[in-house]
Amino acid sequence: MADPVAGPGVSFRRDLSEWRVALVAWRLLVLQAADPVVGAGMAEHSTYQAHPWRRVEHTLGSGRRLFYQDGEALRREVARLDRAHKRIRGTAPDGRAYDAEDAATRAWVLLTLFECVVAMRRLGGDPYDAGQLEAAYREFTGSVAAFGLPEGELPASAAELPAYFARAARERLEFTEATRYLLEDMLRGAPRPRRLWFLGDAGWRVLRVVVARAITALTVADLPPAVRERFGLVRTRRAALLSWLLHRGVGAVVPRLPDRLRYRSPEQGGAPARWRPPRQGRRRDARGSRVDRFFREVLDQTGDGFLTVHDLRAMAHNVCWQLELDEAAEARVYQAFDGWWEQLRAAMDANGDGKVSREEFVAATVAGCDRDPAYLEQGLLPALRAVFAAADTDGSGFLEADEYRAVFGGPRVHPAELSHGFRQLDVDGDGRITVEEFLHGFTEFFTARADSTPGTQLLGRA
Missing domain, CATH: 1.10.238.10 (EF-hand)
Structure with a gap:
């Protein structure tokens, strides 16, 4: 398969690989967690509370695996996800059964990934035009066809996506405990990323208060209006200004960077933390x-x-x-x-x-x-x-x-x-x-x- 971040024209794969996708990563988790099946599965099976950064990386990493692979590698990734989802089932605290293999849930999770890339472009000031949007959607659906979703689960065209998301907000989405935790509590108690070791625990506790407020405000401001209305969330002027400054600022800078700095490769993770040699302990029984x-x-x-x-x-x-x-x-x-x-x-x-x-x-x-x-x-x-x-x-x-x-x-x-x-x-x-x-x-x-x-x-x- 050709390098997805090379060559002219519109490419969903290329846009997914931009570093600025990090600005919509939390938005993506919130939208996915608002599906009641996903929310129930996260509450019982997910590691998002103890390992939030890994949860984000796995979500985006799985997306890169799906859209950067040749046919055989794509088949393996879909099979891996199928096996993982078979284990995510049970009964929620309210008595409702949930199953991660539910076709509507899988469609929602996949479509939120596409929608967040579209939002990244729009919020950054370089939205897809109608033709580009349809081309990106065809590229997207060509890859996710490997999941074998029933006919009709995915909208036939990108033009139908706004109606799909509005209907999901009205009829399916809920302000689940996982959604509430993501927006209100998670970042306030998130462990320090290893790359920020130099802050120490005290420094990180101070910084994460600021980070939590900023990401929460940014996420609420960037959610689709129908979702905000459904959950009773208010997009304040301050949050709207923060969103505009961040997305437009990053959207102006990142596309001008050389490709090696603008894009993540399919296998690339975040920069590792600076390493310090382990200290030798002298406890009697450690x-x-x-x-x-x-x-x-x-x-x-x-x-x-x-x-x-x-x-x-x-x-x-x-x-x-x-x-x-x-x-x-x-x-x-x-x-x-x-x-x-x-x-x-x-x-x-x-x-x-x-x-x-x-x-x-x-x-x-x-x-x-x-x-x-x-x-x-x-x-x-x-x-x-x-x-x-x-x-x-x-x-x-x-x-x-x-x-x-x-x-x-x-x-x-x-x-x-x-x-x-x-x-x-x-x-x-x-x-x-x-x-x-x-x-x-x-x-x-x-x-x-x-x-x-x-x-x-x-x-x-x-």
Whole structure:
């Protein structure tokens, strides 16, 4: 397939790849969360509360995968999304059943991605004309045809989109708890992005108050009028001015940049944070603090302070998303993480409510490692074996640096931090990690009393 950001003419793919799409990213999440099925799924299955930046990146990243791929790669991405959506179903707190495979919901999610790119152009002062809009929509529908949506779920032409969105606002959308949280609470409690490490926690707490107010005001100002009316949201003059200044300012600058600065490549993530070497701890027994950090930064995917089966499945989803696994390999990863959850539930869920608190997890893990040297073998290590097997894409029995990077890397992880983690696991220094080294490193993370022990800095900076 030709480079989507090269060549003349209108291209939806090219516009989706512009950096200024970040200005409508929060708007996109709010519109998607307003669908009651999406809102219910986010409440129970999503990691958006604990990992908001990753949630945005995955949403936009999946869009790039869909629209920048050749036919075979597009088919794999659609199959991956199909498998993920099969797991997102249940009953909402109000008693309504929800299922992410609902055709109308899938159409809404896809169309909001297209609509946000259209809004980005319009708000930036360079809107599509009627012909360009239809051309972009044909390009869009040509890719999403791979989802096999029933005939009639997508409007036949771009000219029908305004009526579609107005009807959805009147008849389908709701001010869900996920929508409310995105607009009112999420950014006020969002964790510090790793690239802003230099601010420190105190600096980030001050800055995020300003960021939260600005993004909330911008999002409300930019929502379609029918959606604002439906939710009783008011577009103030100050918010309208902020929207005009940001979109017009960025819209004037970004198109004049060279392509290497104007566009994200399909694989490109955000710039990594500057890396600092991890500090060596001198605590008598540092296991509790490490296990606590593992719970907060790795396990508690939903950010509610408790561990449930949905957190473990979200971890499995993130591993599978990074590696683009086939169905059989993906099933093995999910099965291993489900087994780990069963071990945790049996050992730590004393009242049988399907939740494990942070305090319960830390105390039980430290006590379990003290009581039984094989404690980790009952749950964590089988899950890690499945991750290792999935990451070993060439079947060599080793993790090379690029395979390790595919699992543990990401847009917010500095290459030096990845290299440090790799060296922690590569005990014999031969430039590759065996399954024994992989499991040994994680075992030391949970069992070593001193932070100076190799294997205890797998999460990077202390």
